[in-house]
Amino acid sequence: xxxxxxxxxxxxxxxxxxxxxxxxxxxxxxxxxxxxxxxxxxxxxxxxxxxxxxxxxxxxxxxxxxxxxxxxxxxxxxxxxxxxxxxxxxxxxxxxxxxxxxxxxxxxxxxxxxxxxxxxxxxxxxxxxxxxxxxxxxxxxxxxxxxxxxxxxxxxxxxxxxxxxxxxxxxxxxxxxxxxxxxxxxxxxxxxxxxxxxxxxxxxxxxxxxxxxxxxxxxxxxxxxxxxxxxxxxxxxxxxxxxxxxxxxxxxxxxxxxxxxxxxxxxxxxxxxxxxxxxxxxxxxxxxxxxxxxxxxxxxxxxxxxxxxxxxxxxxxxxxxxxxxxxxxxxxxxxxxxxxxxxxxxxxxxx
Numbered sequence: 001x002x003x004x005x006x007x008x009x010x011x012x013x014x015x016x017x018x019x020x021x022x023x024x025x026x027x028x029x030x031x032x033x034x035x036x037x038x039x040x041x042x043x044x045x046x047x048x049x050x051x052x053x054x055x056x057x058x059x060x061x062x063x064x065x066x067x068x069x070x071x072x073x074x075x076x077x078x079x080x081x082x083x084x085x086x087x088x089x090x091x092x093x094x095x096x097x098x099x100x101x102x103x104x105x106x107x108x109x110x111x112x113x114x115x116x117x118x119x120x121x122x123x124x125x126x127x128x129x130x131x132x133x134x135x136x137x138x139x140x141x142x143x144x145x146x147x148x149x150x151x152x153x154x155x156x157x158x159x160x161x162x163x164x165x166x167x168x169x170x171x172x173x174x175x176x177x178x179x180x181x182x183x184x185x186x187x188x189x190x191x192x193x194x195x196x197x198x199x200x201x202x203x204x205x206x207x208x209x210x211x212x213x214x215x216x217x218x219x220x221x222x223x224x225x226x227x228x229x230x231x232x233x234x235x236x237x238x239x240x241x242x243x244x245x246x247x248x249x250x251x252x253x254x255x256x257x258x259x260x261x262x263x264x265x266x267x268x269x270x271x272x273x274x275x276x277x278x279x280x281x282x283x284x285x286x287x288x289x290x291x292x293x294x295x296x297x298x299x300x301x302x303x304x305x306x307x308x309x310x311x312x313x314x315x316x317x318x319x320x321x322x323x324x325x326x327x328x329x330x331x332x333x334x335x336x337x338x339x340x341x342x343x344x345x346x347x348x349x350x351x
Contacts, residue, residue: 044093054101195213196241199251213252267345284334
């Protein structure tokens, strides 16, 4: 039985998100329709469900950097635009998609509120939210406040079929203006008791939530050995909660942030311990560049002027500088990197 025997193609919501998390694990940030289409192309080619997300900064870029964002207005409309685009195109590509929004710190809650309002408006028309899921990252706040705010939002999200991802323990490095590069090392490793506190609170509201429990994760890519990932800790979280809540050996849906640069062994251990989603945005950003970079370096003699190249002074260069040519090269190399991530996660030939 494949995924399409369980869920339909297109953007999934409600319990279908939970069903898909048994299959889809690779998570790709998108900053433009070009990136979104390349990810959908890769998923189609390897028969893989996929998770597509927007960050606060990525959403603003999707809308256009020329728009003001002092009240998160560009990030809100950019995220909404990306969700509509993915909703339209995912059915054409024939793959199931979880449409997600990434890290939202407390200072970015106006962005979260705007997306949630769009979800509620869409629900009134279509009986499902616009997005599949949203992430709240209040890991910089005290645990009690973090859980309290997440529970408040989840009570609003659950009735319309939205999945909640929350973070307990921090992801190191820097992303979208949240800088954890100097964080205390201990805060990079979440304790089982903290995970259980999250589980007991959110499970009373609904079953559709995941926990980004830190196990040494860091945004970006670093030299081997500079980041100490301990994915075995995730297994201890599962054991601890299972001991408190009989009935499942793996009661938790866990998330792997900062997955770029991780070894295949680290990824496999994380997946075996219940990770249903891994972020590899840093790796795919570089992959997108590679195709464009190599094209420009190879064809640089054809990119200096509109007319005139090594083949003759009167030869036009439009077929080289047309954005549809060189952007496409980036799409192709990004798609190949997405395929590798899906293979690492065992997320191939699942449809």
